[in-house]
Amino acid sequence: xxxxxxxxxxxxxxxxxxxxxxxxxxxxxxxxxxxxxxxxxxxxxxxxxxxxxxxxxxxxxxxxxxxxxxxxxxxxxxxxxxxxxxxxxxxxxxxxxxxxxxxxxxxxxxxxxxxxxxxxxxxxxxxxxxxxxxxxxxxxxxxxxxxxxxxxxxxxxxxxxxxxxxxxxxxxxxxxxxxxxxxxxxxxxxxxxxxxxxxxxxxxxxxxxxxxxxxxxxxxxxxxxxxxxxxxxxxxxxxxxxxxxxxxxxxxxxxxxxxxxxxxxxxxxxxxxxxxxxxxxxxxxxxxxxxxxxxxxxxxxxxxxxxxxxxxxxxxxxxxxxxxxxxxxxxxxxxxxxxxxxxxxxxxxxxxxxxxxxxxxxxxxxxxxxxxxxxxxxxxxxxxxxxxxxxxxxxxxxxxxxxxxxxxxxxxxxxxxxxxxxxxxxxxxxxxxxxxxxxx
Numbered sequence: 001x002x003x004x005x006x007x008x009x010x011x012x013x014x015x016x017x018x019x020x021x022x023x024x025x026x027x028x029x030x031x032x033x034x035x036x037x038x039x040x041x042x043x044x045x046x047x048x049x050x051x052x053x054x055x056x057x058x059x060x061x062x063x064x065x066x067x068x069x070x071x072x073x074x075x076x077x078x079x080x081x082x083x084x085x086x087x088x089x090x091x092x093x094x095x096x097x098x099x100x101x102x103x104x105x106x107x108x109x110x111x112x113x114x115x116x117x118x119x120x121x122x123x124x125x126x127x128x129x130x131x132x133x134x135x136x137x138x139x140x141x142x143x144x145x146x147x148x149x150x151x152x153x154x155x156x157x158x159x160x161x162x163x164x165x166x167x168x169x170x171x172x173x174x175x176x177x178x179x180x181x182x183x184x185x186x187x188x189x190x191x192x193x194x195x196x197x198x199x200x201x202x203x204x205x206x207x208x209x210x211x212x213x214x215x216x217x218x219x220x221x222x223x224x225x226x227x228x229x230x231x232x233x234x235x236x237x238x239x240x241x242x243x244x245x246x247x248x249x250x251x252x253x254x255x256x257x258x259x260x261x262x263x264x265x266x267x268x269x270x271x272x273x274x275x276x277x278x279x280x281x282x283x284x285x286x287x288x289x290x291x292x293x294x295x296x297x298x299x300x301x302x303x304x305x306x307x308x309x310x311x312x313x314x315x316x317x318x319x320x321x322x323x324x325x326x327x328x329x330x331x332x333x334x335x336x337x338x339x340x341x342x343x344x345x346x347x348x349x350x351x352x353x354x355x356x357x358x359x360x361x362x363x364x365x366x367x368x369x370x371x372x373x374x375x376x377x378x379x380x381x382x383x384x385x386x387x388x389x390x391x392x393x394x395x396x397x398x399x400x401x402x403x404x405x406x407x408x409x410x411x412x413x414x415x416x417x418x419x420x421x422x423x424x425x426x427x428x429x430x431x432x433x434x435x436x437x438x439x440x
Contacts, residue, residue: 032122034060037112042066042105048088051102055092056116061085064109069102081106093119214244224317227254228407229434230415232427239266240376240430241274248283250318256374256434257310258329260350269306273298273351277312287314287323288361291351295327299355307352311344311374320366320438325359327351330377333396337369339403341396344372368439373399373410378429382418385425390418407435 037060042048049055051071066082079101082088088103093116214229229242239259247253255277259266273294280293291312298308311332313324328350331343346362366372375395382390398417402410411433418431 029126033114033119036118037114040111040113042109044105044107046105048103049099051099053099055099058090058093058114059088060112062110062112065106067104067106224439226407226437228411230411231432233430234427239270240432241270242432242434247281250316252315252317253281255312256432257308258376259308260306273308286361287312287325288359291325291359295351295357296355298352302352307350309350323361323363325361332372332374333399335371366438371437373435375433378431379418379433381429382422383425383428384421385423390421407437410435
């Protein structure tokens, strides 16, 4: 062996005496091991060995840099980099186990290959080396256990919704002791913080959306109607809406609507629609005119191309006359005091599509005890665990079975039955319904 290589071996042995598994052997024994090594070269990008392969040797890096990658089944994770005078693959020397990682040359590299038989024969001649190796493995196990314990505690803390910023900051600071896990842990913390922030923002958005909905009306002896409504979004916020408000002393407006899409965009569009409808609802104007004006304002500059299906009606509380316009929405049910049921089937296109669309006004007369039931398709299109639709037939049978129920009981019963039918299956759409009774 040449003078240059012997000098290189001595240098490597001295370096290994303080690091890695061979650091437990001492410089003299390490140099004996290295003296039996074979020299190899790798070009940048070449694979030294792959995870899962059988191995019977270790390598000392005489020059260049290697990357250690572990495949988790979801992709490769960069665990470490191995540089000059460091050891890689040493477990294969002492145990007949598959390679636990893939090692790739980051740069051109020169390696010293250490065969299992050569290493073990030297250790057999030096029993104290075996004890030193066991001690070193114990230290390594401790180094693994501590990060795992930290990650376990950190995961529990981060899972808690009440984790405060100071606590998370302390965890992030301590993560520097995790070695190759530190960067991944810090990235995970940032993602969790971002999700917590989004969750808080969405909770606030949900409260704001709920605040837009009208408060329940108190029942009064002189009040000739009763009204009750319910809305539950499929996400934190949704695109369904119900509303009712007095236009003047004799006229009560009531609405159920459904925006195309879900989530935040739908909720913002719905809030805008709600504001517009209340702004255009003027005494003396019929329902078709109100909806025509609302549509013109909503469709103008509607770059998002969103639309709203809506049933918009006005009750004359003195006469029982209901004027209404249906813009592409599910037909409400008219439930007469005699037990008969019919649909208010008049239809037009949804609001927000054609700016110059003119909407017609239709009318009906309510007798004392008559009721109206309005809903969105989240009710009839609820799915069971076997992917069966709740459907109109079930809703109609349910309404027919409640001839004397109050408006509150009607709404509560429908929602309860839909939830029982879904049996925990994910809600596929926002659920909204509204019931109105005249002269109850």
